[in-house]
Amino acid sequence: MRKEGGGLIFIMISYEIAEKLQLPFIADLFNKIEDLYPVLKHLNPYDIPYDTKSSFSLYINHRKTFTGITDNDRALTIKRFAELAENLINQEDSKKILHEFGKEFRSPGHVPICIASKNSLRERRGHTELSTSLLRIAGLTPIASGCEMMGDNGKALSKTEAKKYAQNNKIVFLEGNEIIEAWEKWLE
Template sequence: MSGSTVYECLTYRNENINRALEALRAGKMIQIYDSDSREGETDLVIPAKAVTFKDVKWMRKDAGGLICVAVDPVASKQLRLPFMAELVREAGKTSDVLGEIVEKEGDLKYDSHSSFSLWVNHRETRTGIPDNERALTIRKIGEITEKKLSGDEIHFGDEFRTPGHVALLRAAEGLLDDRKGQTELSVALARMAGITPAMVVCEMLDDNNGKALSKEDSKEYGKEHGLVFLEGQEIVEAYMKWTGLE
């Protein structure tokens, strides 16, 4: 079955997924809840190439979590983005402190490993932290992801420096076959939507209890702001249909 045929079936059968894909193609924000058995968190999600300073402000003020950019595994490999744990593990060979603190098997209660890669600023930014400068860095990550996937001979270091203020997340090589975190869920949606697979994610936090915002409160927020709310399992099932695995 061709990709387009799978997609036609998918959109016909799951209107919620269809609405989310349409929103992402239009550069709009959506919400993704991973699962009760994983982080149990809802993220605000938007395509990196579409981000403005107003979107960064929105995520910073209304979500409150860490603003990260999830990058497709193929592009991550082409851009030679390392996992942060790999860098620290290598540096730990000459530093006892780093060797002691790098994540080990069993450290994460919700997954086998973290998807964190580098923290960067675009070279055109000054400090990198204001909303407009973070927005620039994020858009440029989307642009370089698209260029690299198109076969351009472009080097990551030509445009970005580290340390910086935008966290990169490297999606697992097998995407949802390997890991079902916000990183992989958002990139899977980007692939289905046919947009550049570099997605901004930011956890929604609760101002009243110091915890992640509950699923119920996240849904209510989404209704008030006209956002599509997706659960991780919806995305997994839709992606399997889209890839022809189901």
């Protein structure tokens, strides 16, 4: 992902998994502590040009990583997060869930977690909601890793270039509206 995509590598999870792990949206966390750290009032992400609310939560590293930034460290963090979350999804004991999560991960780290909105694609249509909805349709645990693809011009890779990349690498290219259509049919 780092070499081919070039953008931020992150984890995307459903709102339900975030609730199980008691993960906050980072903007909500900052709002709660802005009296202790007044600079946070000034950093509030009220002006995101592409959305009304950031999906970012905590940044984590697996405890067995060294710096957490190497490809191997981030791969371990992502892999173990997905495995742990899948195992805990049906667990009801919140103390055990938090203990297991804290035993394996520390924060801050180098892998951000993005949380899908509570009402998924009814509320927001970002990469987090699209990915977790696609996984639900497929009958899989709604946890994915992702990376924005960067172009050589310093901007996000254009749709045309992304399609060309997918074709050259024999990867299915899905448009957001295709996932939304499939999700709406799946809900019926």
